[in-house]
């Protein structure tokens with residue numbers, strides 16, 4: 001008798017998936033694929049250092065402050081430089097910008113220039129590195145808008161809805177590469193024994209609701225009253241609407257949003273009396289994560305407006321962020337507008 005073999009999910013490498021993705025774009029030149037390959041290589045090199053971090057005295061801080069005033073960790077620097085070095089010579093990019101650097105990162109003159117712009121946060125959640133807690137890399141890709149010559153700020157400061165790809169790499173109990181080029185959000189887990197990312201989460205869809213909220217509640221007294229009322233509402237007892245919600249906060253944006261994407265709920269970093277625009281950077285964090293979450297069926301807002309519609313004005317600007325299940329984000333907006 002032939003036994004019933006359970007239907008295995010597709011055995012698909014990230015490389016294959018990227019190539020197949022080109023079929024959605026008959027006009028594709030292969031440059032976007034090249035760029036994504038470069039990022040997956042850089043990710044593996046960073047992961048190698050992250051996993052041996054405690055062994056090789058690479059942990060700890062450098063004496064340098066980054067543009068946002070955080071003390072730069074050595075691993076941040078390693079990730080920052082590794083991504084730049086993996087991406088500067090492929091002919092895919094005309095310019096890069098990193099959360100760790102004040103100015104644009106131009107492509108060296110001896111390498112060919114490409115038509116894409118890459119923005120990245122090399123190691124998000126780096127405050128967690130020393131405690132061995134999940135951290136991640138976030139990336140965002142645009143087409144250049146200036147016709148030729150050296151790329152300018154105009155190429156970089158584009159609205160998030162113009163992204164052509166975005167993704168994040170999670171350095172957790174396993175390493176994941178999650179990306180989107182506008183045709184679904186797909187997650188790959190590294191199989192270290194073969195050194196390949198294998199498709200583990202095909203076409204991720206975020207639940208429309210989810211009884212989990214994620215934010216730094218320690219800032220409660222700095223929030224405006226509407227924000228305080230919103231969180232108070234989530235904490236009230238009401239079986240019919242599934243309240244109180246549970247609070248989950250790693251303090252690594254990538255980890256917190258990854259969980260939100262899979263299980264539903266909301267992640268918030270609101271503005272407050274000390275930081276009116278919150279803490280998170282529009283270009284390196286909010287835009288790419290909003291692109292991912294929207295493409296998975298969720299929503300992302302600064303409390304009033306869709307994040308992806310915001311016109312950026314500076315490379316390192318910050319905005320408040322409310323992101324996750326659509327119904328949860330809409331409820332937050334209603335509270336913030338004083339409608340509830």
Ligand code: FDP
Nearest residue numbers: 124125126127128216251252253254
């Ligand atoms: P980090 O400073 O450790 O890099 O944007 C940076 C970030 O981490 C996010 O990843 C994280 O969610 C947030 O800051 C944590 O901020 P709080 O310490 O204010 O909660």
